[in-house]
Amino acid sequence: MTYEGVLTKMQTELGNPIHYYLVFENSFLNLNQLLDKELEISFQGYQCLNCGKKKKIFRQGFCYDCFMSSASAGDWIMKPELSTAHLDIEDRDLEYEKKVQLQPHIVYLALSSEVKVGVTRKTQVPTRWIDQGAVQAIPIIEVPNRYLAGIAEVALKSQYADKTNWQKMLKNEVPSVNLVQERLKAGTFLPNEVREYYSNQHPNLIELHYPVLVYPKKVTSLNLDKSPIYQGKLSGVKGQYLIFQDGTVFNIRTFEGYVVKIQL
16 A cells, blocks of 8 residues: 655554554554554655745755744744743744743653653643653643743753653663652752742653564664665654664654655
């Protein structure tokens, strides 16, 4: 069977294990059902996720022009502390920025390759943790806007990583850490502006289980620009990566906006 379409972030459904879906315009693939099966992925072209034009992808699934102009690609996306909608100040599109920034956000600790701190909209729990390949996660605080979450994250970056080591995550090299105790410790580093949102009574610790048959000992990234055709046996899915039996891993997020053909 052949499936063709534009790559976008895999859709997920919480379960034991998590269920993964690769969704195209007119079809979808349940990736859990493809474990231990041969797949061929071939690069067909580009399609910007914002304007829809067949232009080379620059970043985050956008062509260069859209990445530089779209409200959904502003600097505050990656750096929440730069959010200004709470001050009624526009970056690129104030209406959009208010919609996204002025809603409840969670500052959390997640365990993927090590303990990391992060920020996500409350509506993206637990999706954000799944996308990072975290095996455990716990909220530290819930705040009413993205700016407050951002300044809390900045303060906690002095104690915790803010990025996942993707190679360790994919090899399942995860340290044994008590996240409940780490949350208590993290509370002591929060800035004054958000202390009112913190409680010593911790929320539930979330555990996440991924559909992986065998974790690789070494990993090699598939780059569609350099290797436009790849064939391999799927052995797992974790984070936003496909893991193949030969140690090849394919980051779907990196190649959003790429048009591919997948043959089973």
